[in-house]
Amino acid sequence: MKASSSPAGPAPLAPADNSPPPSRRGAGARTRGLLLDSARRRFAYDGYAATTVRDIADDAGVNVALINRYFRSKEGLFEACLKAVIDELVHAAGAVADLEQIPGIIASHTAGVVATDGPRDALLLLLRSSGDERTEEMRTGLLRMFSERLASVAGWRPGDPDGDGLLLRAQLVLSVAFGITVLRASPGLEPLASATAQDLAEPLRELVDALLTRR
Template sequence: MTADSPGPTKAVVASAADEPAAHRPRDAARTRQLLLDSARRRFAHDGYSATTVRDIADDAGVNVALISRYFGSKEGLFEACLVSATEELKRVAGTVSGASKVPDAIVKQVLGAAPGELPNEVLMLLLRSSGDERAERMRVGLLRTFTERLASTAGWHADDPGGDDLMLRSQLVLALALGVTVLRATSGLEPLASATEEDLTGPMRDLVAALMPQVP
């Protein structure tokens, strides 16, 4: 448990319980989603330690006590963000019909192609360590799953004695995607920062082909 999570969260739980029903959010699912969206943006772009539960609640426009109600704690909310990131990556992976589409899928993730989503949000979230052991296992597991899916498109199998080289190459491709994501989000380095999908797809295809010749 981090220093900033229990204070503001626990301090307002009692007040939320005493809040008149007329002032409580009527749509629990919508409120939960607002908190999740706000947390993903905050965690992705500000980092876990720099984000407080009050920041998240204020961005969502709801009572901070609702974080405890729906997620239990700041750590629980971070875990929920990782779960949503997993679902997003699975959705993208499901649209990849063959190895030749891998560079295109990576570029879409680097750009943050999901409607209404801030650029780089999912990949930036993968870089954020929470310090919570269970959340860290989830985060590292998500990175591992991502690279296994990538390696699988190039013919990798878990029981293949020679699979370590292909796994390493897949992890290097992931590192490339994360590096591009960080530079675009934080450096203002041009022309990378404002490069479009059309600008990035060709060079990304060349880089992926160099690292993973199995990907046409």
């Protein structure tokens, strides 16, 4: 009689893995991205005070409780939006190598992108205040960095005896960029409202040349 084989022992236990499955992680990242996109548009066009977390959640099509899960609060969500904008604009500032590029970069950002209006939203968001001291420092720091970057392309250096004048001129150029953005957000103000980046580039080139070219 053939001896029966002994039953196999229990399989060894795999190490515990408490991380969420990939599908859950992917869903979480997608939800977070939807909330950021929705909040960015709301904060940019309606302002911080007028925007509610329910507005943001409804636009994103998710439960409002998820804002607290991913961002802790409305203030945390605003800060996350501002950090994302800072990353985008710092990247754009790094691309500026000479004065000839400045009009085109300003034109493309103030005109926005037809499909998403991403660059224009970014500039509008920088004009909004949450009243939170930390986010205000971030916002002011970015504006200072941008104006110094513009001035440095024109030849400004810290400690330059004539530096304040050139930095002021760079801040005026930056002010024009924000002014264009605000006015284009007002429907019906033609021809500015529907001007393309190409339409804006030439007058901006004249402005940059008048303010930032040293003679």
